[in-house]
Amino acid sequence: MPPDHTPHPVELGIQRIYILPSKIGTAFAILVVILLLISINYNNPPGYLLTFLLAGLGLVSLFHTHRGLSGLLVNHVPSAPVFAGGRAQFPIIVANPGQKSRYAIQVGWTRTGDAPLMDIPPGSEVTFHLSLQTQTRGELRPKRVVVTTIFPLSLFRAWSWVELPLRCLVYPAPVPAALPVAATVRSGDAASPSQRKEGDEFEGLRAYRLGDSLRRIAWKAVARRTELVSKDYAGVAESREVVLDWDDLIDEDLETKLAKLCRLALDAETAGNIYSLRVPGRRVNPGSGLPHLHACLRLLALFPTTPRSS
């Protein structure tokens, strides 16, 4: 897993902004040429004035469009995981540190997309909600977004590609709830105390095990010893403990297995069970709660497409 990026804004400097006439701009150029030809043919001075005024308008709008982007700061907010088939959301924050309002800024995946337009007043920022339709599980990593504007006259399109460390975890789409699934269900008197639902009563210390919450680490004890020690709590095993085991599923297809495991994990979480997950090569220790669920789903999402032998 790559380290969590501390988002730092990307400034749209002059060297990153591209600008080209849009289709409308090309049509406008043709219009100016037509006007010029008429003016020349009829030797019409006010016609010349109008033609050259429009030419000047085009030229000035070139600078305006370019200035519309330059100096903007683009940043992103980590996106929430989604299930495959859902829309992955990528909130992009564009800040205007300058003194002039920026009008009709678009942020999208492609240059000519129909993204909503936003005005950014001076000294403030605006969040653009980009989304992508997800197909398969895994980690969605859009390479870059593009910040565009055609303001003021749509004659030029200025754009800047911004590479942001965007990533969105896509969990496998869970199979429908009605589907009966096999899972190993163990009763509450399981041998390992760590597999029990923890209670409040302090029972003793034991060696740290992967998956133990940081809160359970006995820091005072650690200070005295060399290895990590976890506090062990005794609790009443009120809920069942569920082991979601890869090997219990008989499906041939890897993706179906993952989808079923995903469903099981979700069901276990809703039922308030303690559950653990075992897939070839990896496992998640028993636990419950949203972080635990996400850890499980994350494992499923990032499960390699060619399974290693267990």
Added chain:
Amino acid sequence: MKRPFISALLHPPHGSWVWVLGPAFLAALPHFARLPVAIGICCIALWTLRLFATQRPSLMPSRTIRFALTLGCISGVYAGFGYLLGPEPGTALLLLLLALKPFEAQGRRDQILILFTTYLVILLQFLNSQSLLVAGYMALVVLITTAALLGIAHPPSQTAPRFRIRQAAILLLQALPVMLILFLLFPRLPGSLWGMFQNPQTGVTGLSDTMRPGDISELLQSSEVVFRVTFSEQPPPVGTMYWRALVLWETDGRIWRVGTNPEERSGTAPVERTHDTGGSWTIHPLTPLLEYVLTMEAHAQRWLPALEMPILPHVESRDTELPSAFLQLMQRGIEPTADFRLQLREDLRQRAQYRLFAALEVATPNPTVHERSRALELPPSGNERARAKAREWAKSAEDQRTVVAQALDLFREDSFVYTLRPPLLGEEAVDDFLFRTRSGYCEHYAAAFTFLMRAAGIPARVVVGYQGGDRNPLGDYFVVRQYHAHAWSEIWMEGSGWERVDPTTVVAPERIEGGAEALVPNIDVPRVFSSRELGWVISAWRGLTQGWDAANTLWNQWVLDFGFERQRRFLERFGLPGSSRLERFGQLALALGLSFVAAALVYAFAGLRSRPTRDALDTVYARFCRRLERIGIHRAPQEGPRDFAQRACAARPDLATAITVITDGYIRLRYGTLVPDKNGENLDRVQIRELARMVRAFQPRQSWMSSDQNEASAKHCF
């Protein structure tokens, strides 16, 4: 009442269409006034329908109907005009298609197409009228169209017309320098590219080459500008301003005509003849030459009014090279004629400027035998009483001057009346006028006098043109209008040559001294005002019209007349003659390059001007730091303002109050919460200004402190 209506109009669903069709309507409005009424009605009806169709889609015509309508429009225009190529039917067709287009428009693309066509419609209006008024109106329409175009890129501002107009105005203002550069530098062509599809001008009032009794007094009804004149030095008195336009040679006793000169028809161009014979154009100026620039309005005729007598300077010195002034005349297509007129080679179809010379007193050469006989020609019969009278004078008088004096005495003494509404004359017009009605306008007197002179054997001819001019104090030029039209007589005196005799001066000297206004008070003011004789209204009206005329003159001079010639003269001053093709391409490149630079500069300047207020605050604080630096307290780069202030206070307890107050002010303005609304911003600015004042007043002295410190350090030393 009005505002809610407009804002309601701009709301969806029809708002976007109002933004597109509104400019199109405004641009087309002057066309509607000119083109057949049906076209205007069609366009407005279709546009209104389109707006209603936004709410009731059932109103949208189907594809077949649209096709039928399009065909109908084309055939209708063809039926109406008889042809399709040309500005008039072309404009009509364009407008109709512009009215049909919205029905098949889907989205942004089609709306842009309509807006672009609107610009084209604006240009087409200029083919018809180039007046300042139309240009001003069209500037407004361009602003609105640009605002609409801006809306394409910024749909949310649909209901905020002020925002769009403001942005568009900024863009247009910034585009002005580019426009000026291109206008001045873009190489103009002397002619047109493919020839113009221009209709002949119709219904032009003015002098014509025939003069009937009553023709000129009719012109008195018109205050239309004929030409404008700027004298390069002191202008001559108005009474001596006789603008010679046409010379009438032939008469049937009632009507005077220019007639045809068989000599001119015989093939040799008049100018060449001038040089060969050296005869007709050797007018010798007896007074210093007057130089003036005459701006002639298009009158679709060949005559050019020239101050009497026109002189072609240095023509007589026919040396190896012709003088530049003469060359210039030649280039502008002027040819001098044998009867001292200036004539254009072609009908004047657009306003043109000429630089001319004149002398008030001249000596003219003798007429040729042919001219002499033409100047004595009279119809074989008619007006017998007048003939008899003239013959009688000629017999009794010892010289020609006496005959002239007797004729003028007749006008003076026999209770002749100068009037604008003379009674009608019969077939024997001269007799009728001289012996019966005895009242007439200048043309009656000129015609009768010339008739008398010819009958008495003195070569004479009628000259028509304009007399006087209204001085515009704003531009210091003279405007000559139709009501300045005048007719006078020219006689040939043995020994001294052609002389002007204006019989009107005898009958109504005030006409010449005071202009036509002497007869009709406030001739230049609409009758609505003059009839009520409201003095201040009249003077206000005059001021307005004079200002408007001055503005028009500037517009004519700097925009309308800036063609091939003017551009060349203008660029020659900057060493860019542009005579060769290469140079003209260079000019074009220069124009394009400069306009790019200008746009960039304007943009950079606009960026600089809107310097943020926060920077102002930083500047103030930086100055404060510099002040402290001067007395030896340096602020470390990483030091915050508060720490720095504490340190400074510790170092200079005497300045502690000022330092604390300034620092607190700075911190409050810099890090305090800013009130986002406008008033808050203003308040901020006021506070920054206040802080700046305090910093300016903060003048810590080194001397006091250094002496103190010296003492302190001295103590340390000991």
